[in-house]
Amino acid sequence: MLRTHTCGELRSEHIGQEVTLSGWVQKVRDKGGMIWIDIRDRYGITQLIFEEGVTSKEAIETAREVGREFVISATGQVVERVAKNDKIPTGDIEIKVGELKIFNKSKTPPFIIDNDTDGGEDLRAKYRYLDLRREVVRKNLVMRHELLQKTRAYLSNNLFMEVETPYLIKSTPEGARDFVVPSRMNPNQFYALPQSPQTFKQLLMVSGFDRYFQIVKCFRDEDLRADRQPEFTQIDCEMSFVTREDILNTFEGLIKYLFKEVKGVELGELPHIPYSEAMSKYGSDKPDLRFGMEFVELNDLAQGKGFVVFDSVELVVGINAEGCADYTRKQIDELTEFVKKPQIGAKGLVYVKYNEDGTLKSSVDKFYDEAALKTWAEKFGAKPGDLMLILAGDTNKVRKQLNELRLEMGTRLGLRDKNTFAAAWVVDFPLLEWDEETERFHAMHHPFTSPNPEDLDKLATDPGEVRANAYDMVVNGVELGGGSIRIHDRDIQSSMFDALGFTKEEAQEQFGFLMNAFEYGAPPHGGIAFGFDRLCALFGGQDSIRDFIAFPKNTSGRDVMIDSPSLIDGAQLEELHLKLTPVSKSE
Structure with missing residues (x-):
């Protein structure tokens, strides 16, 4: 040594x-x-x-x-x-x-290798191998390693078996775009890189491996942001002979174990929130429960009073910001401009101040007297010193807009402490969602998700009303993981493909191998997958997952350190039976 x-x-x-x-x-x-x-x-x-x-x-x-x-x-x-x-x-x-x-010896580094570095993000990405020498980055990967080891220990101790599944698989039309890989030995045919090992882990259940897990790389060719990379890591799991409650209990145990062992944090029992309740109370299927500020609907009190902005919409809904009645006109104008941003899309913001002296002052005093505003305050549960913020519009849109405003207020009021953790299960999602562009239903999760047994008879007659036997774990407003009880019956799976608009031939071509396997004794089964990179970022108190990945891509999907993706040699293209389309310099 x-x-x-x-x-x-x-x-x-x-x-x-x-x-x-x-x-x-x-x-x-x-x-x-x-x-x-x-x-x-x-x-x-x-x-x-x-x-x-x-x-x-x-x-x-x-x-x-x-x-x-x-x-x-x-x-x-x-x-x-x-x-x-x-x-x-x-x-x-x-x-x-x-x-x-x-x-x-070493050349002079292009930036100071210290926690307080002078290197910008792009420069540090180019010299990532130097950036990894900094303690602040290195400790993120140390924590990632610890999470990996603790996850394996928990699952192994609970009789899960780690099984590796293929990376070169068949492309399917559901979900995000696939990354495809041309096959040299099979001209004009392509593999896809897996978006998840979904079908393989179901086949492992048919094979009798009743508790499977894999910490696995997955790939999606989609637009990137702080919590997305083209390649990412999942804790992927599946279990046989279980109900939904069995799975929720098992993996609630995993998350509690990781928080205790790695963070020293004791999580309490996770509440179960139906999707419909999450949307009506928070406008999100991944609500941040570190603070309240639940939505209050005002249609019964605010409509029919001559204010056309409220009278002409599906939903009038608001939140109560405690202690904010002293907000200045400038601060309220800032909030109005915030909700009017193109990515949020609200047309305006109505406010009601419940002053400390008990009087009420609003931006709609012309249409509502103080007695009317008092009834609003009672419905909000507001008290003197509070500020009510109200939006109006189409139900789905306005809930999403108010969710953004709720999160903004939570941030402004210091209610989203990264060292505080609030976790929950969101359950009973819609099984299907209608796509206006293609004029057909798409699976909200994936086509192997089982319908809620109570809604099974609606699958053929009213598919849009069917709830899924699915669940997501949400922590601090982040979807940490999700899964479902799977369809194990060939007839139900066939009905699901019908609801999704697949012909019998299309279903057989894409998923025939799975349908055939179900004819050989598929057990009742279900599973879940956790976004491991997101889990690391959550534990590290960061919004971006990039600093928890040794060699991440940038927001354009490029690895600027090795300059990838890049052109390949013409001879390689010929072997793969491919031709490049000429690209102009401007492109």
Whole structure:
């Protein structure tokens, strides 16, 4: 070994020992008669000391050659540090160096490799291998590793078996766009990279592997944002001979275990919220439950009073912002401009101030007297000092708009603390959703989701009203995972394909292998998949998943470090029977 200890390991009890450390140079301070070098590895930093007349001349000369990020090895004695540093674990000691070796020199890094770096995001992405040397990034991957190990331990202890499934699979029309891979041996035919191992894990249930899991890479060719990457990691699980409650209990146990073991946080029992309730109370199927501010519907009190903005819409709905009656006109104008942003799309905002003296003042005083506003306040549960914010419009649209305003107010009022965690199950989603463009139903989750048994008779007659036997786990407004009880009966699966507009031939072509497997004794089964990158970001208190992935893509889906995707050689294209379409420089 080229080291006896790591750079984060030595303490006062090691004083007097002869040690060898190896790592990278974090900093050099040359004061003439004394030289200090901070040596760093992934475990920490230790200070090396060189003293004229005490340290060997050769070691002094070598110390004066080193620069930032040189790879070095130092052998010497652990001594008590005169000026102790309580900001690092090794701050009570330093190494009085006897011998110093340079393993490798380094160019001057393009940015400072420290927590407070001067490198912008694009520059750090280009030199990601240097960015990973920073403690603030490295600790994210350390936590990711711990989450991986704890997840495997919990599932293995609960009799789950880890099984790997293929990455080169068949493309299917449901869900997001596939990444496709041309086959050289099968001209003009393509594999797809899996969006999930869905069909394979169901086949494993048919095979008798009653508890499966896999921490697996998945791929979706979709537009990116902070919590999306073209390739991402799932905790993918499936169980046989279970009800929905069995699955919820098992994986609620997993999340509680991870929070306790990794974060030291005790989660209470997770409430079960029907989808319809989540939408009516919060305007979202992934509500942030760290704060209240539930929606209040005002149709019965606000409509029919001559205010056309309210009278002409499906829904009048609002929230109560406690303690915000002292908001200035400027602050309210800011909120109005916020809801009118194109990505939110509201046309305006109505407000009612419940002043501390008990009077009520609104932006619609022309149409509603104080007695009417008092009834609104009673329905909101408002008290003096509160501010009621109200939107109106088509039911689905206005709920989504008010959800954005609710989250904005939660942020402004400091109610979305990243160190507070509120988790819940959202259940009973619609099984299908109507697509106006294609004029047919699409599966809200995927075509193997079982209908709620109570709604099974509606699948042929009223498919839009069928609830799914599905569930999502939501934490702090983030969909952390989701799944469903699966269809295990061939006839029900066939009815589902009918509702989705598949012909018998299309269903057989796309999913015949699964339908055929169901004829050989498919057990009742269900499962769930958690977004592992999102889980890491949640535990790390960040919105973006990129810093929890060793080598992420940017928002254009590019890896700027290795310059990928890139053109490939013409000979390779010929082997794959492909031709490139010419692209102009402007494109």
